[in-house]
Amino acid sequence: MLFFQNDYGQGCIPEIMDILVRTRENSYKGYESDEQSNLARQLIQAQMPSRKADIWFIMGGTLANLTMIRSVLRSYEAVIACNTGHINVHEAGSIEATGHKVIPVPHVNGKVTADAVRKVYAESMLQFGHMAFPKMVYISNATEFGTVYTREEFESLRTVCDELGLYLMMDGARLGAALESGVDYTLDDIAKWCDLFYIGGTKNGALLGEAVCIVNEDLKKNFIFVMKQSGALAAKGWVLGQQFIGLFQDGAFYRVAKQEVELAQEIQTIANELKYPLYIKSSTNQIFISVTEEEYLYLKENIAFEIWEKTDCGYVIRFVTSWHTTQKEIDQLTIYLKQAKALAEEKAD
């Protein structure tokens, strides 16, 4: 069975496992006060020389998001996200569980636009005091649809945030893929645009863990309390730090992401050539295509993938590449896609 179900279905890159094995018996201080966490911090900081960040490691994306958002917002403040944003749909109400409203705005290709932010802010202030107060914009980059914010989009979001006194937070669960999608910006630019963000490890070759980067000075203070309060401060914090040593000390972070993106784009190209309708044009490692019931039945016998939604005549399905995906698997997937198409056409005749 070919595995294209997600990018968190296999352990981790060898660089990371080597560190875990090698340091298994070392004694470290707890709660991210150890030297491994500090080394990881230095390696990440080196990627964004323009800004000094406070860097913390958290076990997973939902926990990172809720810890970050709750640390920034006061009780009456809310976060703007697009309706398709991960915190709005796929985190089981975790942000609301911290007491804060997620204000949804309509996505454009999976993205929040500056115009949408301006509009919803104005509406929220119409009857001053009666609606939740928007204080933060949450974006995912890459988005939940595999699309990527452009430099211009980032700049206009930064502008509107400055205008309205909002914080800009980026969920970087798939930041590696975004950065390797051909954009003209780097982690250093991200650090200039965002007040805080996290760099995803779990979906980029790590065994677990995300690296939270707080750039805005006003947001740095006492973050450790919010982590502890949220159950997000690991006793063996160095295990998380080591993930990012493995990802950043030798460029594996980018290498993994690049490979994920290239192989996924190959799928998209092939699917397109085979006349599978694209649900959305992705630039990263998640590919969404429409298949008929026939095609679906054939493909699911041979490939593990996710159904994204049901359509009138079939499904939108998602293929995802991971750090573990190989060219050989893409070739095999290509064969299956061709056969599914052939079968379906045969049947149609």
Place this chain on the structure above:
Amino acid sequence: MLFFQNDYGQGCIPEIMDILVRTRENSYKGYESDEQSNLARQLIQAQMPSRKADIWFIMGGTLANLTMIRSVLRSYEAVIACNTGHINVHEAGSIEATGHKVIPVPHVNGKVTADAVRKVYAESMLQFGHMAFPKMVYISNATEFGTVYTREEFESLRTVCDELGLYLMMDGARLGAALESGVDYTLDDIAKWCDLFYIGGTKNGALLGEAVCIVNEDLKKNFIFVMKQSGALAAKGWVLGQQFIGLFQDGAFYRVAKQEVELAQEIQTIANELKYPLYIKSSTNQIFISVTEEEYLYLKENIAFEIWEKTDCGYVIRFVTSWHTTQKEIDQLTIYLKQAKALAEEKAD
């Protein structure tokens, strides 16, 4: 520098690392729906044949506690803990952050007593509707002081909980040590006494992770939603499951705990012989002794340990043994303890 600072300062037992290495490239389903998690569940379930538990894996103790407590309580309900209980003091207000009051009762040797529960419940109901409604009793076993609940204490807590309609929850961060402290009960008894509890991995030789066991049928439904909402549902859930395969498939859980306890008890015996006052008589792997300023200054040059509290003439300090502690380290610690005493006495002359 000898390391007696805590039981979460080194990676993990070789059995666990072997599994991680061996399965590094395998593909698994996400979110604890994989076969490794299921195998771990079977191994744990086999330890408590009298009760059928729903078993879930959560990354750390604070996150386990808050997820479990929030899943059980309704908005107006509160949890009784002893004043020294971990959730009352050392989790940064995490339970309150989920909206629930922790009602403290005075500890007796680090333990909640049935009498204290009965008393605080009666007080809370005096003016019906005006005080937080106690609905759960939280205990730690072993306790924060290294003491252990007896069979009789468990039974009387179970009785009072049944009487008053309270749930009994056990924080088992150091359950292994409790079970290897010479008690006349097993995991199976725990499952009979408690409505829910967790079995600690992090402090018992695992790289990370705790195993939540929900025994009471009423509390099982939809727990996965609460996990997700709390950021406690790991994408690579099998990594957590594997910790407990490593701990339970060949008895490592008990072996590690037994060694931790025996070596710690050796420290306690020696300290006692050397006339270091015991702060409390521990039965497990945490030892608390009083030292003078003099003694402290000498010891801290050679040993990593925690200060528990300041006293008039010195400190209460804590030595903890871990899965990694060796007899050789105990022998060396003994030498240091003797020298500190000798030095202090010399000085006193």
Place this chain on the structure above:
Amino acid sequence: MLFFQNDYGQGCIPEIMDILVRTRENSYKGYESDEQSNLARQLIQAQMPSRKADIWFIMGGTLANLTMIRSVLRSYEAVIACNTGHINVHEAGSIEATGHKVIPVPHVNGKVTADAVRKVYAESMLQFGHMAFPKMVYISNATEFGTVYTREEFESLRTVCDELGLYLMMDGARLGAALESGVDYTLDDIAKWCDLFYIGGTKNGALLGEAVCIVNEDLKKNFIFVMKQSGALAAKGWVLGQQFIGLFQDGAFYRVAKQEVELAQEIQTIANELKYPLYIKSSTNQIFISVTEEEYLYLKENIAFEIWEKTDCGYVIRFVTSWHTTQKEIDQLTIYLKQAKALAEEKAD
């Protein structure tokens, strides 16, 4: 200046003030355990003989909504509302502040439809455990747009709620107006359809206060704790009870509502005749019409009203009638509406 700004801009009907004056020096028990509250309960209960309700009085609508919703939902559960629902937009994130997501569905004439509920429920369950769990449907009747649920709509909502295990809650801030809008159902029917609801006093002639009715047996227990916890249990509870004595002992509740609706409907008819476009066809005491910039400028000099939203060529404005509105005021409003139209047309020539 004519007052058509809202229905909570004047004190209260004389029946209520009389009671307050007459009982000013009486001594009552606190926290709604007094005989006045009990009398009010009997009077309300008499309106819905088919169901036995637990009845409580809360000072205002937002506080009633948040107390009711938090009392029903478990931590991971969410409430479905239409996007225009009061709790979704105009309560400053109060429901989210209790930890619960409000899941918005598109309104149809200001109303939640059974189809929308079925659809959003199915979507929420697609990836079991990853989205907030819908457990309640919140509706306002009359709605925020002055529209009213029909018997058929109520029945289909009840059916879908039964099907999916959802609770149905009605915000009755303007329930009086709804019942006097010509519908073929009564308070007794409401009590059969809803699990819990509140009867609005503030906007229906009372000085303050809403009457929460809990019909579903499962939801009655310990509600007083949730009230106290939410700051919603008034020390001088009888003052709230007395509002509903005043409203229900002699039919004032219906009389006030009837007059509000009739006078408002007169405005709607006139506006329509004068060719003011209706924003929505209201059946109750809130009327929404579109006016040009010109018209607006004239009207606002003479009448207090709310702007509902800006349009390309002017505004949608809202006129509301209250217990205090008179036929004379409607006649004067008619004159102003005519003059504004005339002026605007003159200008246009």
Place this chain on the structure above:
Amino acid sequence: MLFFQNDYGQGCIPEIMDILVRTRENSYKGYESDEQSNLARQLIQAQMPSRKADIWFIMGGTLANLTMIRSVLRSYEAVIACNTGHINVHEAGSIEATGHKVIPVPHVNGKVTADAVRKVYAESMLQFGHMAFPKMVYISNATEFGTVYTREEFESLRTVCDELGLYLMMDGARLGAALESGVDYTLDDIAKWCDLFYIGGTKNGALLGEAVCIVNEDLKKNFIFVMKQSGALAAKGWVLGQQFIGLFQDGAFYRVAKQEVELAQEIQTIANELKYPLYIKSSTNQIFISVTEEEYLYLKENIAFEIWEKTDCGYVIRFVTSWHTTQKEIDQLTIYLKQAKALAEEKAD
């Protein structure tokens, strides 16, 4: 039946009822943006010329407390209160329901001491990040036991708060009684010492309502959002404002309090003379005495009062005077107290 049960058992002083009656048909703007609320603000502000306060009206004490505390604290911050503090025991976990821990310190005569604050702060910071972060001190004045903070105690609390960066908040549910207990300070001093506080109306002759005064500039911003979010922003806000017009435009606030205190002190003196043991020496309008089972049984036949706690041989009971208490009632109470004593002694013979 004599009524000494509490100070919120009768309607309101005539001054307030007159205003309600007189303005019943006036039209006002909603949500405390009206001129009546503004007049009330001016009257209160005039009492504390040294500080400029933002003043808001909230319906009851628990709601005021939770709104104020949640508006001040960030998610990880906690409030220090004495173990007997109202928010710690008698508000059903309302503060915790907003996500914040109440850290209890042992009371001294019902009061928080500066030493206790310093001690608990130091302990909380010992393991930085692991305990809830104390950021506010909550005091009640008069206290739950009828005692009153002295000038010196206020000054030392202010000093410790300044030292440690804590906010000082006063619950003034019975502030009137405190100010009329013979202290050498005024509302103006309170405004200098506290960052925020509320002036109690409900227990001081108003029909309902408390006046929140925010003195610290940093805490003023956007308070209206927190009110709305908490359901604490009344639509007919002027009704609350009018309570404080009635209390402050002609000194009724002080007059009522003075009478409450004088009559209660008379009870205390008599009880003392009759050899009823005082549970605590009160300076205000709540009197706590110990009675035997015998005495209790006699008294409860004739007087409405509260049992404070059970003792080995009887009860601690509480008598409270209100705006409505008369000298005649005190005289009658005296007779009952004598008879109860006589009866009990007779029996004992």
